[in-house]
Amino acid sequence: MQFPMGPACIFLRKGIAEKQRERPLGQDEIEELREAFLEFDKDRDGFISLGGRVDFDDFVELMTPKLLAETAGMIGVQEMRDAFKEFDTNGDGAITLGELQQAMQRLLGEKLTPGEIAEVVQEADVNGDGTVDFEEFVKMMSR
Ligand SMILES: [Ca+2]
Numbered sequence: 001m002q003f004p005m006g007p008a009c010i011f012l013r014k015g016i017a018e019k020q021r022e023r024p025l026g027q028d029e030i031e032e033l034r035e036a037f038l039e040f041d042k043d044r045d046g047f048i049s050l051g052g053r054v055d056f057d058d059f060v061e062l063m064t065p066k067l068l069a070e071t072a073g074m075i076g077v078q079e080m081r082d083a084f085k086e087f088d089t090n091g092d093g094a095i096t097l098g099e100l101q102q103a104m105q106r107l108l109g110e111k112l113t114p115g116e117i118a119e120v121v122q123e124a125d126v127n128g129d130g131t132v133d134f135e136e137f138v139k140m141m142s143r
């Protein structure tokens with residue numbers, strides 16, 4: 001049976017990636033854009049030509065979706081921790097079958113059967129204790 005680890009993983013990643021895509025740009029990302037902008041703006045008049053005159057605000061607007069899409073694929077440790085917390089609702093450091101099922105429904109609108117949930121946990125549960133801890137969660141998400 002091919003289900004459900006692959007598809008489930010994609011759902012999980014998609015959930016996180018979508019959250020990433022909605023976030024505002026960070027200060028370092030703005031700085032990065034400013035540097036890129038200055039490289040284009042050779043005569044330093046505050047405008048660059050991208051098929052028309054573009055000032056820095058336009059440039060940020062233009063580049064933001066691209067930048068967010070790029071970073072959405074790279075899920076950092078902080079995002080992993082946040083995601084893990086969403087699953088581990090009682091905060092004991094382990095995701096149980098019940099918690100996973102609730103989280104899938106709440107976060108992703110996916111109604112998996114208990115059998116499917118059990119398969120997800122079984123696949124992720126490297127040490128075989130029946131729950132998914134943070135380390136196992138990270139491994140599962142990085143596949
Ligand atoms: Ca828990």
Ligand SMILES: [Ca+2]
Nearest residue numbers: 125127129131
């Ligand atoms: Ca485990």
